[in-house]
Amino acid sequence: MSVSDAVVAITTRLEREEPSVAEAAAAIRRRIEGSLQVAIAGRVKAGKSTLLNAMVGERLAPTDAGECTRIVSWYRKGTSYQVSARLVDGTERPLAFKRQDGALDVELGDLSGRQVRWLDVRWPASTLDTITLIDTPGIASLNDENSRRTREFLDPDEGAGGDADAVIYLMRHVHAADVAFLEAFMDRSVAASSPVNAVGVLSRADEIGAGRLDAIESAGRIARRYAADPQIRGLCASVTPLAGLLAETGLTLREDEVANLRTLAAAGPDVLERMLLSTDEFCDVSSSDLTVELRRELLSRLGMFGVRVSLQELAAGANTAATLGPKLVARSGLSELRRLIAEHFMPRSRILKARTAVQALRSLAATMRSTHPDAAVKLDREVEQLEAGAVEFARMRGAHLVTTGEARVADREREELERLLLAGTPAAAMGLAAGAPEEEIKRKALEGVARWRDRAADPLADPAVVEVFETAARSCEAFYVGN
Ligand SMILES: Nc1nc2c(ncn2[C@@H]2O[C@H](COP(=O)(O)OP(=O)(O)O)[C@@H](O)[C@H]2O)c(=O)[nH]1
């Protein structure tokens, strides 16, 4: 039985036998059958909402300022367009919304942001088919209101939800404070507690190097350096650079904006060269026939780098929204982030959801302890058995120990173990190409069982390392028998 089946078996039993928690158990069951919930976390202004829009391909999340940017918001697949607010008092209220230049504008009406626990946006976008995205206000400092809301959301012990299965963590320029902060906040938050379910994004990558055309390449080098930093490796599995704004705008580019870019381009290369030096030069009235207001609009949609890239692509012939948009997306780094999500989260979606469910079952048992002690003990025992029996959980724990450095192994072995314990498919775990023949996987797996078992027998090895080697052997065994 897979772990998700095992979770469903437990919740079904509770629904049948324990009326007091039947509803909560049903909610856990529905969660495990639903889509993967991915939270977007990081500091205020890191570009979280912009990235969410790029991932959805529509401007749903409000960026910059405004009351709604300070509220945790869920974006999930719906059969129609619907927005509602879940209030602090537990009730739900439908909200009015409109779209302005493609951007969703939710009206809180007479509600104040403080009364709202979270916003629920249901949207019929195919990008939300398998993944629900959660936009968080972000952390600015440990005691401000946004940070409290974000932490409350990410940390189930603090009450509200705590419902993310995985996290995309945005960092702008990682300086020491960022990392210290990230650690403080990851320690306490379940969803983000481990590199097994977190990926990092070096955001606003186009701003690195003052918007020069090689900005993304420089950002890529910095991202690789971060990814190799042991401290960051302990927090997220990899770091990829992204110019979220370029992706968002590329996917939502309008014909009138391209027309404005064409007007701009008519100024000629010498004038343009000067205009692109700074925002002041760009907005200098005499430089172009385009109104200053429209120039500012282009800057806010594209950034200086995006304007530069657009002019270059216009000159090369991409002069409609349908041709220029995809060029911008291609330069943004979005496809690499999509690949990361497809490889790091999606194949493991069921186990990541099971992990969240197990945590939910544990807290359910805790709430039952005073009123239904026997039932609580029974539930605790079931969850324990499930955790101990599932090789998937052991792999996740092993991966956590290796990537965080809690189990110290040689670099070469670490890479192999990370692959073995984190990969989504048996072939990938064995270091083989997708579609490798069954016998080849079995042969490698069998060789792995012997080798890792041998390593685990080292009498001088640290207990965490022994656990990792044993788990590696156990995973190889599971791959050998075809699990
Ligand atoms: N140049 C540039 N600006 C960005 C990028 N992503 C976001 N921004 C801008 O940074 C500001 C904050 O972005 P937002 O997505 O609201 O950040 P959040 O607070 O993390 O949700 C907005 O003005 C965005 O237009 C990016 O990739 N490049």
Ligand SMILES: [Mg+2]
């Ligand atoms: Mg935001």
